Amino acid sequence: MDKDSKIYVAGHRGLVGSAICKSLRDKGYENIVGRSHAELDLLDGVAVRDFFDAEKPDAVVLAAAHVGGIMANSRYRADFIWQNLQIQQNVIGESFRHGVKKLLFLGSSCIYPRNAPQPIPEDALLTSPLEYTNEPYAIAKIAGLKMCESFNLQYGTDYIAVMPTNLYGPNDNFNLETSHVIPGMMRKLHLARLLMDGDFDALRRDFRHRPVEGLGSDGGPELTQAAMEKMLSKYGIHDGYVELWGSGTPLREFLWSEDMADASVYLLENVDFSQLRGDSPEVRNCHINIGTGIEHTIAETAGMIAGVTGYKGEIRWDKSKPDGTMRKLCDVGKLHSLGWRHKIGLPEGLEKLYGWYTEHS
DSSP: OOOOOOOOETTTTHHHHHHHHHHHHHHHHOOEEEOOOTTTTOOOOOHHHHHHHHHSEEEEEOOOOOOOOHHHHHHHHHHHHHHHHHHHHHHHHHHHHTTTSSSEOOGGGGGBBBTTOOOHHHTTTTOBOOOOGGGGHHHHHHHHHHHHHHHHHHHOOOOOEEEEEEOOOOTOOTTTTTOHHHHHHHHHHHHHHHHHHHHHHHHHHHHHOOTTTTTTTTTTSSOOOOHHHHHHHHTTTTTTTEEEEEEOOOOOOOEEEEHHHHHHHHHHHHHOOOOOOOOSSSSSOOEEEEEEEOOHHHHHHHHHHHHHHHHSSSSEEETOOOOOEEEOOOHHHHHHHHHHHOOOOHHHHHHOOOOOOEEET
């Protein structure tokens, strides 16, 4: 890519997309195009084609996706497979039709089998059944990476698929129903501390900035102490203890979103498909894992977050709720061999994220 290349970042306001935009600008790329959902519905194939007709980007970063944590994946299975397949079909398809030179597709480490070897190499893909709770989302992401691989093989395009581990960082989703594990636990423990302190003014500010089921929104129910306590209780937040899903024993690898962005731009600038395909006549698994190679239990992570937020109450684990995959550590050997390593560890990242959250509440 040249510094004046027009780069379309789909999902430019999200957790990863916003970080990628920042990283691109820091490296001197100024011709960056983004559209909000209100401006461009990526589920609308005609609208996406019209956008590509008008903008004619040289490169595309597909960071837009319908995402969520274990609760959302369990409840909205159709949405997760349908919307992600549609987004990918529209954006990757129009990229090909419009001669886009370089494309980066962001998948997820949940593409790998539930019982994959640990750490998980790229070659573990499609070797055994997926984790049930996020199977629809995983299938959609597998389809996306296979689209990239297949276009490369048939048409000689340069579309790279990357599979990041669990991400967290600025602009994360702190919705109590749909958030991923770190922002979800962080907000719960932050609210629990405010409840223990009896700081209902601060609780009202938090609800107004990030309403919960309409509580705190304009025109919603009155933000009384009783209404807030009832809503908090529904999500396992009580005076003196917090209930979190599962046993706390699963192991997870977490990557700071700005590190993910740095890796993405590094790969855009320095890696092409010819370096990934190998010599075998049957070309498979050309995607790249992006992570730290370091894992922590969910309980350990919750303890770190409690320390960061100042929460001193009890954490209880609701073992009636699913744990998801028990271990999901990415093998990042391919990424390291390509010349990139992460910079921000989990303790530092959690401090940075809580600082961002309180500044934006």
